[in-house]
Amino acid sequence: MRRRLLFAFAPLCIASLFPPFAVAQSYPVKPVRIIVPATPGGTSDIFARAIALKLQDALGKPVIIEYKPGASTNIGTDYVAKSAADGYTLLINGITLSVNPLLFSNLPFNPSKDFTPIIEVAEMLNVVTVHPSVPVNSMKELVQLIKKEPGTFNYGTTGVGSSGYFSAELLGLKTGAKITHIAYQGNAQATTDHIGGTLQVGFVNLPVALQFVKGGKLKALAVTSAKRSPLLPDVPTVAEALGIPDYVMNGWFGLVAPAKTPPEIVARLQEEVSKALKDPALIELIKAAGGDVIGGTSAQFDARIKKDTDRLTEVIRLAGSTAK
Numbered sequence: 001m002r003r004r005l006l007f008a009f010a011p012l013c014i015a016s017l018f019p020p021f022a023v024a025q026s027y028p029v030k031p032v033r034i035i036v037p038a039t040p041g042g043t044s045d046i047f048a049r050a051i052a053l054k055l056q057d058a059l060g061k062p063v064i065i066e067y068k069p070g071a072s073t074n075i076g077t078d079y080v081a082k083s084a085a086d087g088y089t090l091l092i093n094g095i096t097l098s099v100n101p102l103l104f105s106n107l108p109f110n111p112s113k114d115f116t117p118i119i120e121v122a123e124m125l126n127v128v129t130v131h132p133s134v135p136v137n138s139m140k141e142l143v144q145l146i147k148k149e150p151g152t153f154n155y156g157t158t159g160v161g162s163s164g165y166f167s168a169e170l171l172g173l174k175t176g177a178k179i180t181h182i183a184y185q186g187n188a189q190a191t192t193d194h195i196g197g198t199l200q201v202g203f204v205n206l207p208v209a210l211q212f213v214k215g216g217k218l219k220a221l222a223v224t225s226a227k228r229s230p231l232l233p234d235v236p237t238v239a240e241a242l243g244i245p246d247y248v249m250n251g252w253f254g255l256v257a258p259a260k261t262p263p264e265i266v267a268r269l270q271e272e273v274s275k276a277l278k279d280p281a282l283i284e285l286i287k288a289a290g291g292d293v294i295g296g297t298s299a300q301f302d303a304r305i306k307k308d309t310d311r312l313t314e315v316i317r318l319a320g321s322t323a324k
Contacts, residue, residue: 027087027265031062034090034255037076038158039069039186043205046289047121047253048092054276055269069185072096072159074107081109085258087265092121094253096161098308102316103161116261117301119273120254122291125225126167127209128238129202129218131194139222139241142201146177154180155201156190160321163251164203166312167224169319174244194218205251206231206290224249231290252294254301270298 032055034048048065056063068076073096083089097111128139134153136142146153157164165181172178179201184190187208194202195217202209202218210231213220222238223229226248238247255273257266276282277295286293315321 027268028059028061030088031064032056032059032088032090033064033066034092035076035080036065036067037069037073037091037093038067039188040067041208042158042187043124043207043251043289043291044092044094044253046207047286047291050282050285050289051092051121051255051273051276054279054282055272058272058276069158072100072103072161072183074100074104074109077111078107078109080256080258081114083258085260085262087257087261087269089258090118090269091115091256092253093256094251095163095166095308095312096159097256098305099161099166099312099316102309102313103321111305114259115256116259116266117298117305118255118257118266119270119277119298120252120294120296120301120304121273121277122286123250123252123294124206124289124291125223125229125250126164126203127206127213127220127232127235128167128171128222128224129194129204129209129213129220131197131200132217132219133197134200134219136221137219139236139238142221143171143175143177143242146179146201147175150178151180153200154182155203156182156184156193156199157203158185158187158190159183163249164205165321166315167203167249168201169321170247170249170315171238173315173318174247175242208290210290229290231287252304254294254304266298 034052036044036048038044052063052065068079073093077093080089080091101107101111130136136145155168168179191208193199195212212218220232220235222236222241224238228237239245274295277293283293
């Protein structure tokens with residue numbers, strides 16, 4: 001009996017001899033997956049692929065992109081929340097991490113409890129666009145037309161809670177111009193319908209909108225950021241175009257891991273992605289896609305998530321937003 005007990009406790013004794021950083025040093029021993037909770041071709045996909053290329057070089061193991069779209073990103077987010085907290089399944093997501101708990105009464109996960117923030121990757125603005133068939137050339141003309149013909153105009157996003165959704169709702173609150181929202185599984189399909197004229201208006205992430213604006217398939221009327229974008233220098237901000245100084249709505253994307261992921265692994269991932277985000281080639285890639293590199297610490301990303309929860313709670317209340 002005594003010998004059996006000694007053998008039983010032997011692994012625990014051996015493990016106790018190794019310091020915590022040994023976990024990070026041995027990580028990873030297999031491929032790492034980044035879950036994109038939307039369809040391919042959207043902003044989260046663009047940023048995930050950019051990070052994956054650099055991260056797999058740093059980790060020495062493949063970093064695979066996997067798509068689990070639907071339900072305002074909740075399907076993919078829930079999948080990661082319930083994954084093993086071992087650093088091998090990560091999530092790239094955006095503002096829905098902040099607002100979905102406010103919009104969905106029966107979420108199967110809690111972002112503030114079920115995830116550990118790793119790093120904020122990038123921030124991007126949205127572009128207010130219209131299909132060329134819409135007879136307007138400015139934000140003032142668009143607002144006037146929407147108010148003149150209520151219920152006629154629609155726009156699409158990845159769902160209630162996306163930055164595009166809040167860009168439209170905030171515009172409605174500030175101007176009285178309400179536009180009908182249609183939810184899609186991903187930005188790519190929403191953009192396809194917008195280009196085809198099924199959706200007359202768009203609040204599209206700049207990385208997605210840019211090529212179609214430059215190609216003449218969409219008209220850009222304004223950007224939702226505080227400053228003009230150097231990629232669309234002739235397009236005013238919504239604040240400029242309408243004289244609404246407090247209108248700003250930027251989207252962002254960052255990496256999170258399941259809660260209880262060993263802090264040594266979280267620190268390793270944060271360090272490697274932070275290094276990648278300082279690489280000139282990656283910075284150019286993200287800028288070319290319409291984003292601005294953010295980076296920073298895990299604590300700073302956690303603060304960003306909480307800040308947007310606080311900021312958008314009032315918008316949700318005033319707009320009467322609910323997830324369907």
